[in-house]
Structures are given as C-alpha cells and as structure tokens.
Amino acid sequence: xxxxxxxxxxxxxxxxxxxxxxxxxxxxxxxxxxxxxxxxxxxxxxxxxxxxxxxxxxxxxxxxxxxxxxxxxxxxxxxxxxxxxxxxxxxxxxxxxxxxxxxxxxxxxxxxxxxxxxxxxxxxxxxxxxxxxxxxxxxxxxxxxxxxxxxxxxxxxxxxxxxxxxxxxxxxxxxxxxxxxxxxxxxxxxxx
Numbered sequence: 001x002x003x004x005x006x007x008x009x010x011x012x013x014x015x016x017x018x019x020x021x022x023x024x025x026x027x028x029x030x031x032x033x034x035x036x037x038x039x040x041x042x043x044x045x046x047x048x049x050x051x052x053x054x055x056x057x058x059x060x061x062x063x064x065x066x067x068x069x070x071x072x073x074x075x076x077x078x079x080x081x082x083x084x085x086x087x088x089x090x091x092x093x094x095x096x097x098x099x100x101x102x103x104x105x106x107x108x109x110x111x112x113x114x115x116x117x118x119x120x121x122x123x124x125x126x127x128x129x130x131x132x133x134x135x136x137x138x139x140x141x142x143x144x145x146x147x148x149x150x151x152x153x154x155x156x157x158x159x160x161x162x163x164x165x166x167x168x169x170x171x172x173x174x175x176x177x178x179x180x181x182x183x184x185x186x187x188x189x190x191x192x
Contacts, residue, residue: 043070043080054114060093064114066105081105085119087140089172098127098172100140100147107140114142127173132156135167145171153178161185 050069054062067083087100101124107117117140125133125147134154140147148168155162155178166179 041072041074044073045071060090062090062114063088076108078106078108080107091172096128098125098174100125100138102138114140116141116143125173129174130158131173133167133169133173133176140171142171147171147173150179159187161187 047069048067050064050066052064052069053060054064064085064087066081066085069079069081071077071079082104084103085101085105088096089098089100091097100119101122102119103121105117105119108115118137119140120137123133123135123138125138132155134156135149135151137151138147138149146168147170148166150166153164153167155164155167155176161184162178162181163183164178164181167176168179169176
C-alpha cells in the first residue's frame, strides 16, 4: 500500500529538484563575462565618508576628507578616491594654509603619510591669500612638498587672471611659477 502523504512529499521534492536543474545554465558567454569581470581589482579596504588627519611631530599638517576611499594591495599598493576629495594643509592647526579639491584622486601612501597623489577633473587649489588655481590634472609630491602639472592652468588672484600650460608650486600654493603663459588680464584695468 502506498502512503499518499509520502508520495506527495516525493513528488514535491522531485519537482523542486527539476526546477533547480532547469534554472542552471552553462552559457559559455555568461561564464566568460563573470570571470572577466572578476579580474577587476577589488579593494582590500574601503571607507565611506572618511576623514583622515596626517601629522608630523605631533602637529596636524593635513586633513583628507572624501566620500569614498579604496585601498588596493599588491606589488604597487595604492589608494583611490573615486568620488572626489578635499585636502586641507595647515601650518598651525586649525588655521588652513591652503586647500585642494578634485573629483578624483589616486595616490601612494607610506605608513604615516601620503607620498604622492594625482588628482583629476575640476581640480581647484586656494591658498591663504585667496589665489585660486584651476586645472584638470595636478600632481602633489608630498615628499618634495611640491604641486605641479603640464596641463592647462588658470590662476585667479585679486588683481589678475593668468592662463598657461604647466605649473610648479609649493604644496601650499604660496609661491608658484606658470611654465608657458598663454594669456593674462589685469582685473583693475579691465574694470575701468
């Protein structure tokens, strides 16, 4: 005699197994797509809404604020700020000597500090005098305490606007040299 209760369980079990196997797929194109995408580097560490303070001899020298920072390990470890960043430079904390912001950054850091950073897209640096630098790519070499670029730059001061290609400056943007000046407007002369 067949137990109806057990036969219904068996039928349901077989139905579920058949549905599971029917859902499995071995489409080679999909398998290749998944394995190709898995070659993308995955961060070993990721932080959202992060704020880092960097110091030297117990004095805060810099603050980094970013919506996201990802760290990658390997032969050449690095970090990336894909959603933009702000850097604040200090002589005497909390007085800001200069600030830098950009839509993207990638850099290399040491145990205690950032060694070098490339910032891109809508880069803006403002020093304590109010001078403003705009460019699309800037390199900050923290070990040499320099910022530089070979890209187009625009510097706006209270007296003039200067355009050029290439710039070399102190990291706090207090002293700078434009490599190839392409234009200059004296603001006071153009107002009159």
